Amino acid sequence: MTTARPSPGVRLKRFASNVGFALAVFVIVSPAILVMLWMLSLSLKNDVDNIAFPPVFVPSPPTFANFIDVFEKNRFDIYFVNSLVVSGVSTLIAILVGVPAGYGIAKAQAHKLAVLTLIARITPGLSYLIPLYILFQWIGLTGTVWPIVITHLVLTVPIFIYVMIGFFENLPPDLEEAALIDGCSLWQAFRYVALPLARPGIVVGAILSVIFSWNNFIFGAVLGGRTTRTLPVAVFNMLTFEQLAWGPLAAAALLVTAPVLILTLFIQKEIVGGLTTGGVKGG
Amino acid sequence: MTEASTLERKVASAAKAVSTRGPGFDRNYLPFVYPALIITLAVIVFPWIFTIYMSFYDWKIGHAREFVGFANFTKLTTDARFIESIGHTLYFTALAVVLPVIFGTIAALIFNERFPLRGLFRAIFILPMMATPVAVALVWTMMFHPQLGVLNYLLSLVGIPPQLWVYSPETVIPSLVAVEVWHWTPLVMLIVLGGLASLPTEPYESARIDGASAWQMFRHITLPLIMPFILVAGVIRMIDALKAFDTIFVITSGGPGTASETINIYLYLQAFSFYNIGYASAMTMVFFALIIVLTLVLLYLRQKAKWT
Known part of the structure; x- marks a missing residue:
């Protein structure tokens, strides 16, 4: 009687292919995790260990001196608030104009307007920066954080609208149609029917837009300027001043990017679920 | 009476709104778009138009501007540094498209399988593309250090002599490409993974009945079906590679010398180090045209791949 139990040869083959597959997973994931761990390792070691050769991999004992150093020698508190204001306000504006816009474009099938956001995606960031820089000089906004907030709309508005279009196109239209037949205006159907359903889309769009603004x-x-720069700029300035102070540099890099990495883990499913199919990326 | 007629009108307009759904353009929804359109006009369309205007002027910040017609554009054709930067950009772009597309496709095939902790591994895999570019660039700068960097130590373990990485004109662009590959392979993986998820199962079943091997099924079913997605990933990767700025600027600023100076880096220097706003605007337009043309070429190739 032959049962479902495979012969030893087949089992060995299956075992070997499983090991091979595990190895492949390990190989493709390791560059990502190793660079991140190396950043963590550098930030937790003292300067002697950091420039030792051969390198010291595991901090022993780990020290938080580098993080304290970053806050003592730089005004990271100011830069942190700047970054928070810039990505927060530019995302808030993107939500206010982007939710109705995404709804309107999805419902009206206004593909030409969607193409506009795509062209905005193709255009190099510098080509916005030069004319807006001149404009801000003319109207005297330099020296405040507002020019940065306004230019960040170039990133946040298209990303957010793009996410919302995709979201509203996938939303079943039955409920709104029922509302329209019951005599709701288009605005009411949007405000009381579509908007409450759009919450998850808004959250994902907002997180992506905050991340791209934060990273810019x-x-x-x-x-x-000296008091209005954002965190990534402050970290870059540290590089030019502290050539071989790797500990504080890595600590600063980690401080900037850690919030983003944590947010990413939260919306990991949505990112994988195809939001990036259109190539959402700031730039 | 009037109440009834307003109700009638309401129903009629609602019915019209419902019936005009579907294919075609519905004007009634335009007001929803207006606020976003105003912002888009201000921060996206206005800069485009203003760039065109500036490109016809000899315009240096802090100096009087002077209309010069197409002089900025003719100057570009004789600017050796600009022409050199085009070469660097194309070299960088070619590598930074092909390698992530290959690695990303392989990674997508792996992540398309079911295995324990897949979600966690996938999350780790996509972390690089979300990480702050300046932070990424800083860590790689330290890793590239010729005397103390961890990369040369790792090479020494397998008996390869130490490299100069970004400190040598010969290896600087491939080294920067390595960072770019690390940074953006996840985006390719996600796009191709989306394609793999949409594959039908029937062709595989009939192929299995016909006794096809795993390789044959991949080569003759999977690959042709996901080709459109791979090409989309290639187009997006090409646009981003042409525009690459942050990591190059932070790691080398175009150096050593001008060995890694891409169009975008040279453009930045012209605009914000030399303050030649007019000249930089002309360069922006040529750069933008280059991006559009290369994108259209790739999209044309994609179209052709679809028909054959």
Whole structure:
């Protein structure tokens, strides 16, 4: 009687292919995790260990001196607030105009307007920066954080609208149609029917837009002054001043990017679920 | 009476709104778009138009501007540094498209399988593309250090002599490409993974009945079906690689010398180090045209791949 139990040869083969597969997973994930761990390792070691050769991999004992050093020698508190204001306000504006816009474009099938957001995606960031820089000089906004907030709309508004279009196109239209037949205006159907359903889409769009704004370097680098620069610009400035102080540099890098990495883990499913199919990326 | 007629009108307009759904453009929804349109006009369309205007002027910040017609554009054709930067950009872009597309496709095939902790591994895999570019660039700068960097130590373990990485004109662009590959392979993986998820199961079943091997099924079913997604990933990767700025600027600023100076880096220097706003605007337009043309070429190739 033959049962479902495979022969030893087949089992060995299956075992070998499983081991091979595990190895492949390990190989493709390791560059990502190793670079992140190396950043963590550098930030937790003293300067002697950091420039030792051969390198010291595991901090023993780990020290938080680098993080304290970053806050003592730089005004990271100010830069942190700047980054928070810039990505927060630019995302808030993107939500206010982007939710109705995404709804309107999805419902009206206004593909030409969607193409506009795509062209905005193709255009190099510097080509916005030069004219807006001149404009801000003319109207005297330099020296405040507002020019940075306004230029960040170039990133946040298209990303957010793009996410919302995708979201509203996938929302079943039955409920709104029922509302329209019951005599709701288009605005009411949007406000009381579609908007409450759009919450998850808004959350994902907002997180992506905050991340891309938070990560942006070039706008803040050109438009930010001593007190208005954002975190990535502040970290870049540390590089030019502290050549071989790797501990504080890595600590600063980690401080900037840790909030983003944590947010990413939260919306990991949505990112994988195809939001990036259109190539959402700031730039 | 009037109440009834307003109700009638309401129903009629609602019915019209419902019936005009579907294919075609519905004007009634335009007001929803207006606020976003105003912002888009201000921060996106206005800069485009103003860039065109500036490109016809000899315009240096802090100096009087002077209309020069197409002089900025003719100057570009004789600017050796600009022409050199085009070469660097194309070299960088070619590598930074092909390698992530290959690695990303392989990674997508792996993540398309079911295995324990897949979600966690996938989350770790996509972390690089979300990480702050300046932070990423800083860590790689330290890793590239010729005497103390961890990369040369790792090479020494397998008996390869130490490299100069970004400190040598010969290896600077491939080294920067390594950072770019690390940074953006996840985006390719996600796009191709989306394609793999949409594959039908029937062709595989009939192929299995016909006794096809795993490789044959991949080569003749999977690959042709996900080709459109791979090409989309290639187009997006090309646009981003042409525009790459942050990591190059932080790690080398175009150096050593001008060995890694791409169009975008040279453009930045012209605009915000030399303050030649007019000249930089002309360069922006040529750069933008280059991006559009290369994108259209790739999209044309994609279209062709679809028909054959």
